[in-house]
Amino acid sequence: MSGSTRTRKVVVTQRFFDTATCEFLAAHHCETIIAELPPGKGDGDLPETALQDLLADADGWIVGHAHVTDSLLRVLPRLQVIARRGVGYERVDVEAVRRHGKVATIAVGGNDACVADHALALMLAVAHRLREGQARLGAGDWSIPMGTDLYRKTVGIVGLGRIGRGVVQRLRGFEAHILVCTPTPDEAYGRANGIRYTDLDTLLHESDIVSLHAPLTPETRFIINAAAIEKMKPSAIVINTARGGLVDDRALLAALELGRLRGVGLDVFVSESDPYYRDVSSALIALPQVVATPHSGASTVEGLDRTNLIAAQSIVDVLSGATPATARVVADGRTLPNQHNKGET
Missing domain, CATH: 3.40.50.720 (NAD(P)-binding Rossmann-like Domain)
Known part of the structure; x- marks a missing residue:
């Protein structure tokens, strides 16, 4: 050397x-x-x-x-x-x-491929209520928790880097309608993959699932907060495999407790960098409509x-x-x- x-x-x-x-x-x-x-x-x-x-x-x-x-x-x-x-x-x-x-x-x-896989896994697990179904079986209850399809749903992707593009490719197999919010739209890529670029408010309003793939910056911190959740459908699902600080987990917890969201899939938490949010993370993880993993999407x-x-x-x-x-x-x-x-x- x-x-x-x-x-x-x-x-x-x-x-x-x-x-x-x-x-x-x-x-x-x-x-x-x-x-x-x-x-x-x-x-x-x-x-x-x-x-x-x-x-x-x-x-x-x-x-x-x-x-x-x-x-x-x-x-x-x-x-x-x-x-x-x-x-x-x-x-x-x-x-x-x-x-x-x-x-x-x-x-x-x-790790692009495995994190994109993980995002799809969380979408499916939350939509099909897999956690709730297994918990019922463990308690001897064979009643069926009614889920919802990913097939042909509208999925909003916030951030279109390497992982976001991997999620797009996987969603095409589900014939999903894909909305994307990104500061630098690639029009040729959009046309080739049947996606529609839009602003964040429109994406939040129209999406059945919102999946976050943006970097954490001062501009994107808590991009999903109480005001953003109010713009979403009560039947919507939020997926975060990117960075904990993109979502205000306290607002997420409040929305879930009020029935303002169908469910959430989380691989990252604010509490990873802010101990003040540890109790919030614990409360989120305890909810039956939350599927949580320990920042393991790349693992x-x-x-x-x-x-x-x-x-x-x-x-x-x-x-x-x-x-x-x-x-x-x-x-x-x-x-x-x-x-x-x-x-x-």
């Missing part, structure tokens, strides 16, 4: 890191160190001091949900690259990455293998002095003067 074959240390603070990716890293002169995480905890639950200890000698870091902060990077001068095993990077301080002369990447293309064997390898490829690229594919790079401070000592006291 850069004329040297010395072994570089790559620390992985995620579970389910496959052997083939470890072998790929080894073939490129990288030693893989997989951190031991506390039972039931992820790297996002580790205090910064623990991360400092784990990463003290790391050249590369494959990270899950830990916060990548200025104060952490400041004490890790050897660390060159931070590779997210995923595509969201709201917990990465990209300006700090640049300031400290490091590179941050995401695993674009690794299939195949999906994790793909994202592991993409993250590892980005690590190898950076440590060898190359640049990862443009779509994978969210911050590259190598072209800037290293400023991490400026202004420090």
Whole structure:
């Protein structure tokens, strides 16, 4: 690497890191160190001091949900690259990455298919009341909870990135009527796939199912709030496999308790980043018309293998002095003067 074959240390603070990716890293002169995480905890639950200890000698870091902060990077001068095993990077301080002369990447293309599958699974599970049916059977009650079709329903998709497009492709098999709200409509794609672009209010008013696939930004935070829910049909279903902050879960809970929505499928929660909402998450999960999963949409064997390898490829690229594919790079401070000592006291 850069004329040297010395072994570089790559620390992985995620579970389910496959052997083939470890072998790929080894073939490129990288030693893989997989951190031991506390039972039931992820790297996002580790205090910064623990991360400092784990990463003290790391050249590369494959990270899950830990916060990548200025104060952490400041004490890790050897660390060159931070590779997210995923595509969201709201917990990465990209300006700090640049300031400290490091590179941050995401695993674009690794989990698109499995998250799109998961969104469809939640749509079907909520529409067919699968949770309620199994609960009744478990109680010895064989009465039938009456569901509703996904077939030929109107589905509104908020955000049309890679996962949103994957959901579109899957919905075509259900002959769904697809509405899309996105800031940058691709008219050719819309014509080819029979979708109709519209504003958010129209989408909320007309949709039988609203599925969220937008990034979390200040503009999209709580895009589904009490006012938005009031515009929806009482028979509507909300699906969120994107980011918890897109939906005000407190407003969602109130609407479900009042019968203002048919049901909800959630893979993400506000409480993942805001402890104030933990009681709200617990109340949502307890409702029979809610199908909830623990942010597991991207966690299939195949999906994790793909994202592991993409993250590892980005690590190898950076440590060898190359640049990862443009779509994978969210911050590259190598072209800037290293400023991490400026202004420090």
